[in-house]
Amino acid sequence: MYSELTKMEGKRIVIRTFGYFDIFVDGETIPFSCKKAKELLALLVDRRGGFVTTGDAISYLWEDECTEKRIKDKFRKVVKELRGTLNAYGIERVLHRVNQESRIRTEHVECDLYDYLEDEEKHKKLFKGVYMTNYSWAENTLGTLLNQKEQWGI
Numbered sequence: 001m002y003s004e005l006t007k008m009e010g011k012r013i014v015i016r017t018f019g020y021f022d023i024f025v026d027g028e029t030i031p032f033s034c035k036k037a038k039e040l041l042a043l044l045v046d047r048r049g050g051f052v053t054t055g056d057a058i059s060y061l062w063e064d065e066c067t068e069k070r071i072k073d074k075f076r077k078v079v080k081e082l083r084g085t086l087n088a089y090g091i092e093r094v095l096h097r098v099n100q101e102s103r104i105r106t107e108h109v110e111c112d113l114y115d116y117l118e119d120e121e122k123h124k125k126l127f128k129g130v131y132m133t134n135y136s137w138a139e140n141t142l143g144t145l146l147n148q149k150e151q152w153g154i
Contacts, residue, residue, distance in 0.1 A: 015111040034081040051101040
Protein backbone atom coordinates (compact mmCIF):
# COMPACT_ATOMS: atom_id res chain seq x y z
CA MET A 1 0.00 0.00 0.00
CA TYR A 2 1.45 3.39 -0.99
CA SER A 3 -0.69 6.30 0.15
CA GLU A 4 -1.40 9.38 -1.91
CA LEU A 5 -0.24 11.67 0.89
CA THR A 6 3.07 9.87 1.15
CA LYS A 7 3.54 10.24 -2.62
CA MET A 8 2.83 13.97 -2.38
CA GLU A 9 5.44 14.34 0.35
CA GLY A 10 7.89 12.51 -1.90
CA LYS A 11 8.85 10.03 0.82
CA ARG A 12 8.31 6.29 0.74
CA ILE A 13 8.01 5.08 4.33
CA VAL A 14 8.24 1.33 4.89
CA ILE A 15 7.95 -0.36 8.27
CA ARG A 16 9.11 -3.90 8.93
CA THR A 17 7.62 -5.70 11.93
CA PHE A 18 8.16 -9.34 10.96
CA GLY A 19 11.53 -10.13 12.50
CA TYR A 20 13.18 -7.09 14.02
CA PHE A 21 11.38 -3.74 13.94
CA ASP A 22 12.79 -1.19 11.52
CA ILE A 23 11.60 1.82 9.56
CA PHE A 24 12.94 2.86 6.17
CA VAL A 25 12.60 6.12 4.27
CA ASP A 26 13.25 5.87 0.54
CA GLY A 27 15.08 2.60 1.17
CA GLU A 28 17.34 3.97 3.92
CA THR A 29 17.09 2.58 7.46
CA ILE A 30 16.40 5.27 10.03
CA PRO A 31 18.93 5.06 12.87
CA PHE A 32 17.65 5.96 16.32
CA SER A 33 20.01 7.43 18.89
CA CYS A 34 17.44 6.63 21.58
CA LYS A 35 16.32 2.98 21.82
CA LYS A 36 13.17 3.92 23.73
CA ALA A 37 12.13 6.34 20.96
CA LYS A 38 12.33 3.50 18.45
CA GLU A 39 10.43 1.23 20.84
CA LEU A 40 7.69 3.85 21.27
CA LEU A 41 7.30 4.02 17.50
CA ALA A 42 7.16 0.21 17.38
CA LEU A 43 4.42 0.22 20.03
CA LEU A 44 2.40 2.73 18.03
CA VAL A 45 2.81 0.62 14.88
CA ASP A 46 1.70 -2.45 16.85
CA ARG A 47 -1.49 -0.60 17.85
CA ARG A 48 -2.32 -0.06 14.14
CA GLY A 49 -3.36 3.58 14.32
CA GLY A 50 -5.14 3.40 17.66
CA PHE A 51 -4.25 5.98 20.26
CA VAL A 52 -1.90 4.96 23.07
CA THR A 53 -2.09 6.94 26.29
CA THR A 54 1.03 8.21 27.99
CA GLY A 55 0.32 5.90 30.92
CA ASP A 56 -0.01 2.83 28.69
CA ALA A 57 3.15 3.68 26.77
CA ILE A 58 5.08 4.13 30.02
CA SER A 59 3.84 0.80 31.37
CA TYR A 60 5.05 -0.99 28.21
CA LEU A 61 8.36 0.82 27.82
CA TRP A 62 9.35 0.78 31.51
CA GLU A 63 7.47 -2.21 32.86
CA ASP A 64 9.94 -2.79 35.71
CA GLU A 65 10.41 0.79 36.93
CA CYS A 66 8.09 2.47 39.38
CA THR A 67 9.20 6.05 40.16
CA GLU A 68 6.37 7.84 38.40
CA LYS A 69 7.78 11.39 38.24
CA ARG A 70 11.15 10.20 36.92
CA ILE A 71 9.53 7.96 34.32
CA LYS A 72 7.23 10.73 33.06
CA ASP A 73 10.28 12.94 32.59
CA LYS A 74 11.99 10.13 30.68
CA PHE A 75 8.90 9.65 28.55
CA ARG A 76 8.77 13.33 27.59
CA LYS A 77 12.41 13.08 26.47
CA VAL A 78 11.62 9.93 24.46
CA VAL A 79 8.75 11.67 22.66
CA LYS A 80 11.02 14.64 21.93
CA GLU A 81 13.71 12.26 20.57
CA LEU A 82 11.15 10.44 18.42
CA ARG A 83 9.81 13.69 16.99
CA GLY A 84 13.36 14.90 16.32
CA THR A 85 14.33 11.70 14.50
CA LEU A 86 11.17 11.70 12.38
CA ASN A 87 11.63 15.41 11.65
CA ALA A 88 15.25 14.85 10.58
CA TYR A 89 13.96 12.47 7.88
CA GLY A 90 11.04 14.69 6.90
CA ILE A 91 8.40 12.22 8.06
CA GLU A 92 7.18 13.84 11.26
CA ARG A 93 3.58 13.64 9.98
CA VAL A 94 3.45 9.89 10.72
CA LEU A 95 3.23 10.71 14.44
CA HIS A 96 -0.05 12.18 15.72
CA ARG A 97 -0.29 13.40 19.34
CA VAL A 98 -3.45 14.71 20.97
CA ASN A 99 -4.06 15.29 24.70
CA GLN A 100 -1.26 13.04 25.99
CA GLU A 101 -2.13 10.29 23.51
CA SER A 102 -0.13 9.19 20.49
CA ARG A 103 -0.79 7.17 17.39
CA ILE A 104 0.81 6.42 14.05
CA ARG A 105 -0.96 7.65 10.96
CA THR A 106 -1.19 4.35 9.13
CA GLU A 107 -2.18 6.00 5.87
CA HIS A 108 1.34 7.46 5.58
CA VAL A 109 3.23 4.17 5.70
CA GLU A 110 3.63 0.77 4.12
CA CYS A 111 3.84 -1.94 6.75
CA ASP A 112 4.18 -5.70 6.46
CA LEU A 113 1.82 -6.21 9.44
CA TYR A 114 -0.87 -3.99 7.93
CA ASP A 115 -0.55 -5.62 4.51
CA TYR A 116 -0.75 -9.08 6.04
CA LEU A 117 -3.84 -8.29 8.11
CA GLU A 118 -5.55 -6.53 5.21
CA ASP A 119 -5.16 -9.38 2.72
CA GLU A 120 -3.75 -12.53 4.24
CA GLU A 121 -4.10 -14.54 1.04
CA LYS A 122 -2.09 -12.07 -1.02
CA HIS A 123 0.52 -11.47 1.70
CA LYS A 124 0.54 -14.81 3.55
CA LYS A 125 4.22 -15.42 2.82
CA LEU A 126 5.22 -12.24 4.67
CA PHE A 127 4.74 -13.70 8.15
CA LYS A 128 7.06 -16.56 9.02
CA GLY A 129 6.23 -16.78 12.73
CA VAL A 130 8.49 -13.97 13.97
CA TYR A 131 7.23 -10.54 15.06
CA MET A 132 9.15 -7.60 16.56
CA THR A 133 11.58 -9.87 18.36
CA ASN A 134 13.28 -6.85 19.97
CA TYR A 135 10.31 -6.21 22.31
CA SER A 136 8.81 -8.52 24.94
CA TRP A 137 5.42 -6.74 24.87
CA ALA A 138 5.06 -7.77 21.18
CA GLU A 139 4.50 -11.38 22.25
CA ASN A 140 0.76 -10.65 22.60
CA THR A 141 0.46 -9.71 18.94
CA LEU A 142 2.73 -12.59 17.95
CA GLY A 143 0.35 -15.01 19.67
CA THR A 144 -2.59 -13.55 17.77
CA LEU A 145 -0.73 -13.75 14.47
CA LEU A 146 0.29 -17.36 15.09
CA ASN A 147 -3.31 -18.29 15.93
CA GLN A 148 -4.55 -16.62 12.74
CA LYS A 149 -1.90 -18.34 10.68
CA GLU A 150 -2.96 -21.69 12.14
CA GLN A 151 -6.66 -20.97 11.48
CA TRP A 152 -5.90 -19.95 7.90
CA GLY A 153 -3.92 -23.16 7.45
CA ILE A 154 -0.84 -21.31 6.31
